[in-house]
Amino acid sequence: MPYVSLSTLRHLIMKTFLLLLFFLVALALKPEGINGDERIIGAISDCNARVGKEERVAMDMAVQDFNMQHNQTFLMLRLKCSKRKPLQSALAARHLINKNKVEVILGPRSWEEASTVSEVSENYDVPILSFADSSPPWAAERWPFLIQAAAGTHIQMKAVANIIQSWGWRRANVIYEDTDSAANGISPYLYGALQAVDVEISNLRPLPSFADSSFLHKELENLKKEQCRVFVVHTSLELARRVFGMAKEKKMMEKEYVWITTDSITSLVHSMNFSLISSMQGVVGVRNSFLETGPHFNNFSTRFYGIFGRKYPEEKHHEPGIFALQAYDAVWTVGLAMNEGTKSNGRQLLESILKTDFDGLSGNIQFTGQKLEPTTRFQIINIIGKHYRELGFWTENLGFSYTIDHGGYNLSMESLGDVNWPGLGGRSSAPRGWDRSTIENPLRIGVPNGSITNKFVKVDYDSSTGKYIFSGFSIDVFNETARHLKYSLQYEFVPFGGNYNDLVKKVQSKEFDAAVGDIAIISNRCEYVEFTHAHTETGLVMVVPILWHSSRALLFVKPFTTAMWFLTFFINVFNGFVVWSIERNYCSELRGPILNQIGTLLWLAFATLFSLHGEKLHSNLSRMATVVWLFVALVITQSYTASLSSMLTVQNLEPKITNIETLKSNNALIGYSHMSFVREYLEGPLGFKSSNIRNFTSTDEYAQALRSGAIAAAFLEAPVAKLFVAKYCKSFTIAGPTFLVGGYGFAFPRGSLLLPDIDEALLNVRENGVLKDLEQSLIASEQCVDIQSDNETASLSPQNFFVLFIITGVTSSASLLIYYFRAKDRYENSRARYKGIWIATIMVLKKLGHRRNKFSRKVSDVADENPGNSPDNSHSQSQV
Structure with a gap:
């Protein structure tokens, strides 16, 4: 005889006593004279799981409560365990119908089990009230006796999508359990919800329910190598326990990671043990919302707490969850339908069930198309510390709010306050949602090495260092944009000698992580890559010669x-x-x-x-x-x-050519840059003949051809035309309309997680005036070279x-x-x-002087001889 411990014997005696007590109470409460109104209800559940345990206690309580309140019908419950195996569920259903003579079967909770049970019940016209929260649209037609007794939670995927949108994350990884139930819950609901908010699924990883550690290690390692750090987990609690344990072991529950769980996990957060809680720190969860107030709920909760604790003492937490409330309401749904009349066939019972309408613990019980109306309100929680924190609620078409009542809604989850993200504690700012820390090399950015002008992109080779030197307006703008990012971005420029379309395709194939330069944003290139906002003027213009005036x-x-x-x-x-x-x-x-x-x-x-x-x-x-x-x-x-x-x-006088119609009518030759997209545009929308189009490799060639009359006009992208006219300021001008095409932008692979941050930084560069300064420097650097222009040649x-x-x-x-x-x-x-x-x-x-002197001497001599006659002598002298 095998050894039986005293504690085990005591436990068996206690269970036997409780069952006997319950049976005696049921007999005592059974009204007299209604033996013909005994109605047997069957149930199939996973008795070993927390959900199954809550369902069993709740259904027993519902049967007891119903029998106490109604004398016409006496309900009896027969429960079979399935262990979540569809075949075992089918066998249990057959046993309940054939041996126990049940009139209706409640459960099971997974769609795989529900479908097999429905297949069995079809042969006996026994209604099935499934607890699966999703089923294919064709299920009701295939199995008319199948009723979805749990409100659908597929709308929760919109809540998940809104959470991701609130924090600006553009991509997400989805981990789900590879079952029909999970597949029905993921596709198309989650995919459609994410697509509606412009969020892409980076990786869609199905995990088998029996996934072992080595398999989980490999899958999570592959996900860790990816840039995306946002994870949505939609699995059973048992699989989630292994996933989060492995994620913590691989340091994926730390800074910059985001984990969001759905109702299948979060609705059981009240039953999680400390080990699981510790591995899920920072997780944001979405769970089914229900009113936890009112006398009815309080009475149920108090009684459930005591009964569940006594029945399952190994469980650490005894609070009821949404699954217990759904099971309780399902019993009442069947009981009310049976109470309307005596025993009848299964189809009449089915019709009575579908007419049921009352307010249950889980919400309003009213069927439409053999389904309860889906849940439109969910609670948002944040796992932190030893338990979890209730952040608020999300309601379809309304958004987020602090309270369950209708008021104070906001479209962003940020309105709910700070979130304790993994590895960040109570920091208010959310993680980036992506990271390049696992990539060894910096970003490889392709740069075109054949631009028509070196003002936007210039590539020089330094023979002394053996390295390339990159300069130009577009290079300067990208460097400034990188400096305005909220984090350090490591990158290196790599020259590319092919044409621009080939460069874009290199980005698509991820040979380059991005492309920077005078790359025009046009529709056919957007099929391969995504562009940032344009950092230059947009448009295609016509440049023609002029007579200066x-x-x-x-x-x-x-x-x-x-x-x-x-x-x-x-x-x-x-x-x-x-x-x-x-x-x-x-x-x-x-x-x-x-x-x-x-x-x-x-x-x-x-x-x-x-x-x-x-x-x-x-x-x-x-x-x-x-x-x-x-x-x-x-x-x-x-x-x-x-x-x-x-x-x-x-x-x-106007420019020689004023519109493209003149060029076409004169069958004139025109020019374009051999590296640009312009030729396709000229031959396509503008309708020029291919034989009339000439390509050029530099602005000097343009100028020479226009002056010599080799071409009548040149078609240039607006940024290049602006520089061209600035250089040849007295010879050429822009004429005709501007044809709207994209300006120059930076190219990134489609779905790049870096793109939104680059766009934001580029807007900052534009708004703070840095881009304007760079543009002014660009124009100022182009000196007019028209020393001998037409007008000066005419000057004499x-x-x-x-x-x-x-x-x-x-x-x-x-x-x-x-x-x-x-x-x-x-x-x-x-x-x-x-x-x-x-x-x-x-x-x-x-x-004359000599003669006068001689005469004077003679007179003097005479005077000397006659001294007494001096007066007369004087008179005589004067006469002489």
Whole structure:
């Protein structure tokens, strides 16, 4: 005889006593005279699981409560255990129908079991009230006696999607138990809910119910290598216990990870042991919501707590969950239907059940299409510490709220306050939801190495270091964007020599993690990658040659170049000086104070330019210089007049080509960049002939072709056209309409978790003015190179009058020199003549002086001889 411990014997005696007591109570409570109204209810449950235990206690309580309140019908419950095996459930159903003569079967909870039980019951017209919360749309037609007695929870997937959307996560991994029940709950409900909020499923991982540690280790290791750090778990509690245990072991319950559980797990959070709670720290859960207030619930909860604790002392927690409430309501549903009349066939009982309408512990019990109305309100909880914290509620079409009543709703879960995320404690900011910490190499970013202009992307090779150097506007914008991220992003640029479409496809195939440069955002490229917001102006424009014109007030100086004006002024002044120098000896008006002479000189210089004054000149030399200068002046003034008239005529001229229709009608040739998408656009929407399209590799080639007439117009992307016109500012202009195509953006693989952060950082770069500064620096760096533009070529320069200026200069100079030498000869002759006269004069004066002195001496001698007659002598002397 096997050994039986005293505690085991005591336990068996206690169970036998309780069963006997329950049977005696049932007999005592059974009304007399209604033996014909005994109704037997069958039930199938997983007796070893927490759910099954709660269902068993709740159904026993429901039978007892119903029998106490109703005298017409006496319910009896027959329960079979299935251990969640469909075959065993089918055998249990057959035994209940054939041996126990049950009129209805409650349970089981999984769809796999419910379908097999329904198949059995169809042969006996026995209604099945399944506790599975989901079933295929065709189930009611296939099994007319199958009733879904648990409210559907598929709407919870919208709550999960809204939680993910609230924190800005764009992708999620989904882990679910590979059963029909889980599949019906995941697809299409979760997929559709996530798609509605623009969230993609990064990985969809089914796990078998019997998955062992090695299998879970492999699956979680693969998920850990991925960038996505948001996980949605939809499994049974037993499988969830193994999943979270392994996740904690692999350090996947730490910083930057997000775990969200569905009702199948979270609704049993009240029964979780400390080991499971400790491995689920920071998990956010969605569970079925029910009112935990009111006398009816309080009475049920108190009684359930005591009975469950006595019946299952091995369980640490004795509170009832939603599954107990559903089982309790299911018994009452069947009891009320049976109480309407005597025993009848299964179809009449089915119809009576479907007409049931009352407020149960789990909510309103009312069937539509053989199903209870799905649950539209769920509770959001956060597992933290030794238990969990109730954050609030989510209601379909309303959103999140603190309380269960209708009020204070918000579309974002952030309104519920701080969440204790895995590894972050009570930090208010949510995890990024993705991480690159497991990737050894930095981001490989492809950069085009064949741009039409090096202003946006420039790739140089440094032979001394053996490395490439990347610069340009697009490179600068990306570097600034990376600096504005909330975290450090490691990346390296890699040159790519192919065309832009090939570069985009390299990003799609993940040979590059991204592409940066002057990459236009167009629809066919969006089939392969996703783009950030454009960081440049958008549009495709037409560039054509123009005849330069100006509306400035100084237009009158444009007929002559600066050198021509200076030379004309100099020649004028020089000729005036020549005339003044020659004529001043003949005209007293040309002499006088120095200021008067300067004024007269300038007047002579410019008067000859506009009128003929040859008849007033006295010297043939001045006349000769003036005649030649007048001839030259006549040619210059007439040329100036003609040039100015021409410029005034072209003031209102438009660009040579104003629209693409003119190009098409003239069968004109046009140009585009060989590396861009423009050719497809020109041949497609714009309708140009392929034979009329020429490709170019640089802006200089464009300019040369436009000037020479090789092409009539060039089609450039707006950012490039802006720089092109800035460089050739006096030769070309933008004409016609702007064709709306995308600007330049950064390309990332579709569904990239980095893209939303890059977009946000790029907006910050734009809003804080950094992007504007970079744009201004870009335009300022492009200097106009049109030194010899059309308008300046039309201006008259000294080269146009070189011979005339030589003639007049030589003539005037010769006249001045001849006059100078003549004047010198006259001066020398005059000087010699004056010198002779002066000498003769001096000699005469000397002779006269000598004679006077001699006479004076004679008079003196006479006076000495006649001293008494001095007066008379004086008179005589004076007469002499």
